[in-house]
Amino acid sequence: MSITREVGASYHPEKGVTFTVWAPEAEKVEVLLSKPEKKTITLQREAFGYWTGLAEDAKPGAKYKYKLNDDKERPDPASQFQPDDVHEASEVVDHTSFSWTDENWQAPPLEQLIIYELHVGTFSEEGTFEGVINKLPELKDLGITAIELMPIAQFPGSRNWGYDGVYPFAAQSTYGGPEGLKKLVDACHAQGISVVLDVVYNHFGPEGNYLNDFGPYFTEQYNTPWGAALNFDQAHSDHVRNFFFQNALMWLRDYHIDALRLDAVHAIYDMGAKHFLQELQEQVIQLTEQTGKPYLLIAESDQSDIRLLNSPDKGGYGLDAQWFDDYHHAIHTLITGEQEGYYEDFGKPAHLKKALEQTFVYNGLYSEHRKKTVGTDATANPAQQFVVCSQNHDQVGNRMLGDRLTQLVSFDMLKVVAGLVILSPYVPMLFMGEEYGEENPFLYFISHSDKDLVKAVQKGRREEFKAFTWQGEVPDPQSEDTFNKSKLQHSYTQNEKQNQLREFYKALIQLRKTHPALAKPSKEKMVVQLDEENLVLHLVHTGNDEPLYCLFNISNKPQTFKSDALEGQQDWEVILDSDDAKWAGNGGSGKTSVRSTETITLPASTMLLLGRTT
Known part of the structure; x- marks a missing residue:
């Protein structure tokens, strides 16, 4: 090392x-x-x-x-x-005096995570760590087993997504600082909830970034979207690497964080003999040996590269998991019809089937959007190594108007999408508010003090959307109004339909946790059939002796069919029907069981879950 x-x-x-x-x-x-x-x-x-x-x-x-x-x-x-x-x-901060109460805490394994991504500043009315603590009972009631905090490293001002952080060791002061973060983590563990922290090891924000005054933290050898790259492989790079290793170990050791989400690792440039990410994982394993606590490293990458996950003896870096955008893109293009920008590589029903069976859609294929061949074959990698979602801070916030799926598809389709994510073999992640159909957008916001920098960011946001045909004015990221519009309303307590959607999410999450076929979801113990013309997906988790049969009508029309997947099976009982009135549906079929020879009709934008009758 x-x-x-x-x-x-x-x-x-x-x-x-x-x-x-x-x-x-x-x-x-x-x-x-x-x-x-x-x-x-x-x-x-x-x-x-x-x-x-x-x-x-x-x-x-x-x-x-x-x-x-x-x-x-x-x-x-x-x-x-x-x-x-x-x-x-x-x-100066004291890490010796906090009264932790989580000495018996044991984080759930990767395959049991139900992750909830949130932004501290907009998740609660208070916009603080304390505000998140106040909402934890609601998240526990929903069935969440892990929250993922968008970056909380100190950034300029009081409003920011967190990716403009310039002090990676400092918990944001306006959120509650170090003491507030420790209280949040301790409270999460008391509720049985793990904490994933989003950390940024690929760039620093511009305002308040004084690193160049201290040493060669950056190199002109490589360029990133944010300027010069961090120096992970040039002269003096050992000490830059050490800076970030110490940072990761601090969050895990001193703040009892359970996992780190590593932002945009494709922008971490390292041509050295041992990649920064591999050595970071080695440092974390060493900490596990010291503390007896397991920690996870989850990468974000747009390269579809299994090198991140494979063990070093297979030429990999040995990380635990990575975000998996292909599944999001396959779903999003089918339900919205959008095929602009990076969505142009998706939109075919076959992409959804491939994403379920083989994981990466672009696994050595030519990408029209990137104008090059992209990806590796992840078929053999276990499903728990991939985190999937239908919405996240990027996919919502990097839309010009920050519009959520609530604004883009029907209420019935929201339930279908929830099923596609939560009942997939992969690790599901929700984006704050999606569980009840939050209607406020999630916009991009900053509060820089440098006027020239503000103008540059405003211009950059306008440029970013040229590949899309979205209508309207780009919201001003510096405006406090933009930030306030992005706050969650938590309106499901007053809105019956929103509450019904949330109860639907609860039912799916409970099913994910308790159904034997989903105890250890696996691509190998799964049958996928897709009627590409009518957009009916048959997803059967075979498990051991109790299969779960998930039927999805992803089209906007009713579909009638017989299923090959039902042949040879005994009768099936209806476990969940998204069209049921209790989920704000149209009443459903009213059936409690389906015969193996029966023709099935699924109303538009619905899902039906079937289990073996006993």
């Missing part, structure tokens, strides 16, 4: 605060303590350009900056708290 060294301000009750910063080109580095009293500590240079020093009388809450070469005063790159935004002093 490469160099591992603690960075930042580390508090030890018995000896004070140790400050460590990497600044290989500096001639002099000092700590300027400004609270509780002003004091200057000159750091000592050590090997590889690390500077360190001890402040015996410093305590948690002390504020400080680093002074470089008697000139620039900067916050700590590894600051764990920025109480006064990104340009001001860092604050």
